Amino acid sequence: MMASVTQDATSSRPRPPGPSGWFTIPAPLARLFKKFPLLTYPPNELPARSPGTTHVATLYVFISDKDALEGLPSYNPSCLRWQTYLRLAGVAFLVLPSSNHASPTGALPFLLPPTRPNDPKSPLPIPSSKLEQYGIDHGLDNGISKLPELSSARLEAYESLLDHRIRNAWLYHLYLCPSHSALLVRLYVAPVSKSQAVRTTVLYQLRRAAESEILKSTGRLVIDPEAIYNGAREAFGALEAELGNKPWFFGSSQPGLFDATVFSYTHLLSDKGSGWEDLRLTHILDEFPGLNMHTLRISQKCWPPS
Known part of the structure; x- marks a missing residue:
């Protein structure tokens, strides 16, 4: 009997108008929002280094911030090889x-192709193993030269x-020669951490890796x-003999990937x-x-004096 009276009393109590439930805004907050409506602000711009909409490709390499802004060569041979090749190709x-x-x-360099506004698909990074074909596909018609007919054994x-x-000489010279400890730290260790x-750990790992590569x-x-x-x-003597009096290796009419590789060192x-x-x-x-003149020719093509 008591239960029914209580239930009746509850059902007869007047209810506030409007919807009810989990998403109902309490009346005091609703009145507050009417005076100060919520605003949706535009998203913050991405940091300068974040990939956004770009009309040109971006090559990520070992390089200082200052040299990157000035478009100078990378200090890493593997990166400089492809940086030079893409420039020669006219990309x-x-x-x-x-x-x-x-x-x-997991390794440098890699390249991000240009992106387009409102394109739902982000371009996939292109590893160095595919950069030669990218240069052929996206470079100028007369920018790069494939090797002439050459036996695979000779090229290898x-x-x-x-x-x-x-x-091996490069690895020993930079990574293991005691005179270049400060240079190695400045280029590859200091940018990693303060x-x-x-x-100390990174320096040890770099030297061990270089030593292992040389011994192998x-x-x-x-x-x-x-x-x-x-x-x-x-x-160097064998390369000098192959180059001879020719401007580019193997008698090519234009410099190619092999020329870029030699130049990188x-x-x-x-x-x-x-x-x-x-x-x-x-x-x-x-x-x-002859190799020094070859270096000068590549440098003038890719990084002409201003």
């Missing part, structure tokens, strides 16, 4: 600083000089610096602004004037 692109850890492909022999003897503990390439148990430098001298070794303290490898390169 329009910008460069931005990055690192292997920030790369979606010259590529091996770059991939082993010259690269923590001294992290920097040479098949030795210990690194012999003199043998490495002599190997570089022999490799010779430019960095001969550049007076690179910060070398030990000049042994630079002096070895100076013994080959």
Whole structure:
């Protein structure tokens, strides 16, 4: 009986007008919002480094902020190789600083194609393994030259000089030569972190990786610096003999990817602004004037003096 009386009393109580439920705004807040209506502000702009709508491709490389703004060459041979190749091909692109850890492909360089407004599909990053074809597809018709008819064995022999003897010398010269510790830290360690503990770890990892690559390439148990430098001298000599009096390698009418690869080492070794303290490898390169002239021709094509 009590229950029915209570139920009747509740049902007879007047209810406030309007909808009810979880999403009902309390009356005091509703009156407040009428006086101060909510505004939807436009989204903040993306940071300058974030990929947005661009009319040109963006190549992410090892490079300082200042050099990127000025469009200067990367200080990393692998990055400079493709930066040079795309310039030779006549591809329009910008460069931005990055690192292997920030790369979606796990390594630099990589390229983001141009984006278009209102395009629902974001372009996929292009790894370095596909940049040669990208240069052919998107460069100027007369900007780059494919290699003339050349036996694969001969080409592989010259590529091996770059991939082993010259690269080994580069790795030892920068990563393991005691005179270049400060340079190595400035280029590859300091940008990673301000923590001294992290920097020490990164420096150790870089040197161990370089040592491992050299030992694997040479098949030795210990690194012999003199043998490495002599190997570089022999490799530069073989490249000089192949180039001869021709402007580009293998008699091509225009420079190609091989020319860009050679340039990626010779430019960095001969550049007076690179910060070398030990000049042994630079002096070895100076013994080959043909390679130095080749470096100058590529530099004038890609980075002409203003």
